[in-house]
Amino acid sequence: METITTKKRRPVVHFPAELERQKFIGKLYGYFHSDSNEYNVVAYGEALNTTLPIIGQVVSEQRDLSETSDELIGVWQNEKLIFQQGKRKCKGNSYELLLNIFSRNSGILETGVMLNKAVIISGCGSVGSLVALELARAGVGNFLLIDNDTMAYHNICRHQCGTSDVGKFKVNAVRERISQINPSAQVLTQSTILEEVPENVFETFCDKGAVIVGCADNREGDFYANKISCLFNIPFVSIGFWERAFAGEIFYSIPSKTPCYQCLFGDSEKRISQRVSVNRRVYTFEEDIAQTRFEPGISTDINFITTIGIKLILDLLNLDTPDYIPRLVNHLSQFSLICNTNDSQIGGEQAEIFAYPLQVTTSIQVDSDENCPTCQLKS
Numbered sequence: 001m002e003t004i005t006t007k008k009r010r011p012v013v014h015f016p017a018e019l020e021r022q023k024f025i026g027k028l029y030g031y032f033h034s035d036s037n038e039y040n041v042v043a044y045g046e047a048l049n050t051t052l053p054i055i056g057q058v059v060s061e062q063r064d065l066s067e068t069s070d071e072l073i074g075v076w077q078n079e080k081l082i083f084q085q086g087k088r089k090c091k092g093n094s095y096e097l098l099l100n101i102f103s104r105n106s107g108i109l110e111t112g113v114m115l116n117k118a119v120i121i122s123g124c125g126s127v128g129s130l131v132a133l134e135l136a137r138a139g140v141g142n143f144l145l146i147d148n149d150t151m152a153y154h155n156i157c158r159h160q161c162g163t164s165d166v167g168k169f170k171v172n173a174v175r176e177r178i179s180q181i182n183p184s185a186q187v188l189t190q191s192t193i194l195e196e197v198p199e200n201v202f203e204t205f206c207d208k209g210a211v212i213v214g215c216a217d218n219r220e221g222d223f224y225a226n227k228i229s230c231l232f233n234i235p236f237v238s239i240g241f242w243e244r245a246f247a248g249e250i251f252y253s254i255p256s257k258t259p260c261y262q263c264l265f266g267d268s269e270k271r272i273s274q275r276v277s278v279n280r281r282v283y284t285f286e287e288d289i290a291q292t293r294f295e296p297g298i299s300t301d302i303n304f305i306t307t308i309g310i311k312l313i314l315d316l317l318n319l320d321t322p323d324y325i326p327r328l329v330n331h332l333s334q335f336s337l338i339c340n341t342n343d344s345q346i347g348g349e350q351a352e353i354f355a356y357p358l359q360v361t362t363s364i365q366v367d368s369d370e371n372c373p374t375c376q377l378k379s
């Protein structure tokens, strides 16, 4: 498509404030957008580890550049860094990376606190990728991503990653997206299923006071995530969906303080079968595993339910943060059902248990099971 521009906009340079503090001279790496005429300097100096293109340089002496050049030159004038594009003077925008990225969170989520928080995300599909990126936007600084699957074209309509990611392990695609939000985030990846991750990986990670989030498409995975939660004494959140994502369920637990996932869904035949027959978590039926791979459900419906889970995760990460105002944890019960539509044409007769669309239950009680083997794992 042709863009019609009569006159180029005034050049703008976004550059790290360190350049000025260091009285830097040398190469600048990053992106130049010729349509908007803006430069984004993201690395400088030798930048040996970058594959980014060189977009300009800071020089020690002023040079004469041609009128038409779009070469970016920085020079020092009276202790100030002045940029020019050819003969045109640029508008300089210096930035402090983390301060600027998270400035709009301030007063609600403290960046200094959030950067030390950690999450383990089991399953990096539509749910897990949204959880990961929203938590990165909230400022969470440490991630352990677990998923054995690769990106395919049929994932794209409800995943945070896109066509350029097809063929990558989902964990690596999501890691790249996290670093686009916060380049300083520490992201560990395990391209395997949760049950195959060595325990020592959790050991080091859980030191940071993590929350484990079950986003896999089967209840068995959530049982195992619950076990990790009890074993390492970290809160657990499970986000799961019913048929076509017409509704979903969110569970959370805090070891030593609440009943666990196993207490709720039980390991005795009777309790499992009851629960499953009441809550048709279609994604999760083992016998339907081939079908569930193709279980439809649109991104908007999945994201609405997932967002409620993310708010809970923020609350659980900040249980001990002074001045933090919890959003949901004091109001939702441990097990909540969330309805996108109560229309039976989408949700089947199960949809009729909901009184209205967007209903969120707050009254389901979860009882402790005195004989729960998982609760007893607590250290």
Ligand SMILES: [Zn+2]
Residues within 6 Å of the ligand: 259, 260, 261, 262, 263, 264, 369, 372, 373, 374, 375, 376
């Ligand atoms: Zn239990």
